[in-house]
Amino acid sequence: MPLPFLTADRAFEETDDTALPFDDRDHWRRPYRPGPWRVGAGALLLLLASFVLVAAVIIAFAGSLAGAAICAGFAVVIIASSLRLLRMGTWVSARGLRRVGxxxxxxxPWAQITAVRTAQQPVRWLGLPRTVQGQALILVRRDQRAEGQQPLLTDRNADFLARHEAFDRAADSIEVWADEYGRTA
Incomplete structure (x- = not known):
């Protein structure tokens, strides 16, 4: 069963000269693959959920249906958390830019975006409170001051840690989407 939120569009891997090589531009898409840290964390959560589900089955066979229901509910929460973790990131379409936390x-919407630019600044390492110097893709909105801007992507988050070429490619792709639809909006 293909999981569309895990696979990036194959058009970004091909040597195509067009920056927006998609037929259906109204479809929300993430212009990069999720990084190994994010996929690994999602896999570990799913592994934990499988153990909790096995525990729920054992508890159900032991005769405590209420305990089994609580364990199964906890497993569903873990599975939902894992799927949400894998969906996190920046998504683009012809309608605008979406930041999924x-x-x-x-x-x-593209009409509210002034610019999307890359900047050198202190960024959070893997989303933790510790900051390190790195690159960030910044969204500049018409209705927002400069100090209130949050980065869309950083080269130190779970998608791009130790993958600088992938960060550059994703940042360039999102900037092209902003240029294309920011002009027409």
């Missing part, structure tokens, strides 16, 4: 999703 673990608990929130923010969609910004």
């Amino acid at each position: 673990f608990l929130t999703t923010q969609t910004v």
